[in-house]
Amino acid sequence: QVQVVQSGGGSVQAGGTLRLSCLILRSHDYWKCAAWFRQRPGEAREGIAVISGPWHTTNYHDSVKGRFTISRDDSKNTVYLQMNSLNPEDTAVYSCATEPSTGCGLGASDPYRHWGQGTQVTVSS
Numbered sequence: 001q002v003q004v005v006q007s008g009g010g011s012v013q014a015g016g017t018l019r020l021s022c023l024i025l026r027s028h029d030y031w032k033c034a035a036w037f038r039q040r041p042g043e044a045r046e047g048i049a050v051i052s053g054p055w056h057t058t059n060y061h062d063s064v065k066g067r068f069t070i071s072r073d074d075s076k077n078t079v080y081l082q083m084n085s086l087n088p089e090d091t092a093v094y095s096c097a098t099e100p101s102t103g104c105g106l107g108a109s110d111p112y113r114h115w116g117q118g119t120q121v122t123v124s125s
Contacts, residue, residue: 002027002114006096009119012086016123020081022096022116027077033104034079035112036070038092038121045095047106049081061106063089086123093118 008020024030035050048061049070058070069082079096097112 002030002099004096004098004114004116006094006116006119009094009121011122011124014087014123014125016086018083018086018121020083020094020096020119020121022079022081022098024077024079024096024098024114027098027114030077030079030098030114031072031074033100034070034072034096034098035100035104035106036068036079036081036094036096037109038090038094040089040092045109047109050104050106051079052104059106083121086121088123088125090121091123092121094121095119 003025005023012018033052037045037047039045048064051058051070051072067085071080095118096116099113100111102111
C-alpha cells in the first residue's frame with residue numbers, strides 16, 4: 001500500500017520561507033509524476049507545482065512561479081516544495097499527490113491516486 005507522509009508547514013510572516021516535504025513509501029512509480037496542491041479558505045483545490053520523469057521536469061501555476069520550487073530526491077523517495085517570498089494569499093492547506101491514473105498536470109486533482117495528509121501553511125501580514 002502506497003503511503004504519502006507530509007512534513008513541514010506552519011506559520012510565517014509575509015516575505016518568509018517554508019519548505020514542505022513529502023515522503024512516498026512503497027511506490028515504484030512516484031518519480032513519474034508528483035505534484036503539490038493547495039486549498040485556500042473558501043476555494044477549490046488547485047495544483048501549484050508538478051515534477052515528472054527522470055529529468056525532473058517541472059511546471060508551476062502562475063501564482064507561484066519564481067517563488068516556489070518543487071524538487072525530488074530519489075535517494076530518499078521524497079518530493080519537496082520550497083516556498084519563498086510567501087504572502088498572505090499563500091495561506092492554505094497544502095497536499096502532496098502522486099501516481100495519477102492519467103496524465104501528469106496541475107489542471108485536476110481527480111486523477112491522483114495517492115495523497116498526503118495535508119498540512120496548514122499560514123502567512124501573516
